[in-house]
Structures are given as C-alpha cells and as structure tokens.
Amino acid sequence: MSEGKNLSVIMSSVFHKALKKLSKKEQNLVDDEVEKIIENPEIGELKKGDLSHMRVHKFKMNKQLMLLGYSYVDDKLTLFLLNIGSHENFYDKAKNRRESDLNLIS
Numbered sequence: 001m002s003e004g005k006n007l008s009v010i011m012s013s014v015f016h017k018a019l020k021k022l023s024k025k026e027q028n029l030v031d032d033e034v035e036k037i038i039e040n041p042e043i044g045e046l047k048k049g050d051l052s053h054m055r056v057h058k059f060k061m062n063k064q065l066m067l068l069g070y071s072y073v074d075d076k077l078t079l080f081l082l083n084i085g086s087h088e089n090f091y092d093k094a095k096n097r098r099e100s101d102l103n104l105i106s
Helices: 013-020 024-039 090-096 098-105
Strands: 008-011 055-061 064-073 078-086
Touching (some): 008 013, 024 055, 064 098, 078 090
16 A cells, blocks of 8 residues: 555554455555545545445455445545455444444544
8 A cells, every 4th residue: 555645544454454365466456446545535435324434435356346445534634444345244344343443533
C-alpha cells in the first residue's frame, strides 16, 4: 500500500489478515483498488445505520464480487482500510466489528 496526496493509509488487523490470505496477483489487484480509493475517497458507497462510519467499494476479483470496507477522515487525511471479502456475511461481520472499527478511526 502506498501513501498518496499526503494521505495516511491504516489497515485494520482484519483487513491485514484477509489480505495476507490472497495470492500475490490478488493482492496487487487490491492495491490497485486502494489506489483508486486514494485518488477519490468518495468512490465507495456510504452506508447507513450501524455502518454509517463505513464506505464500501465494490470490484470484481476472479469473477467474484468483492467488497472493500473503508473509512476516510478528511480533516486527518487518513484512510482506514477496515475489511475486504466477498458479499456473503460481509455486512453482518462488519456490524459485529463496529465497535473496534470506531475505536480505530477515532
């Protein structure tokens, strides 16, 4: 992961563990998607309710829809990479991790 536009990029432990499980080719694809987010932090859809702290960027990997959950704090110029995974149970797991995500962001 890189830092661009004086933007700090912080990975949650959940994101880091999921990234390590991917092949090098898949990791490079995720890096490309993170670069897109760095260029335009509002690219992802802002969630509502329990997940209002999170944006979700969707992309295809090996013909499967992948979701990358992140939060962007403009006044701190910080991008928090919270999670990555397939659509299955993504939002349920994100709701269970809400408290730890908010602790990371604040």
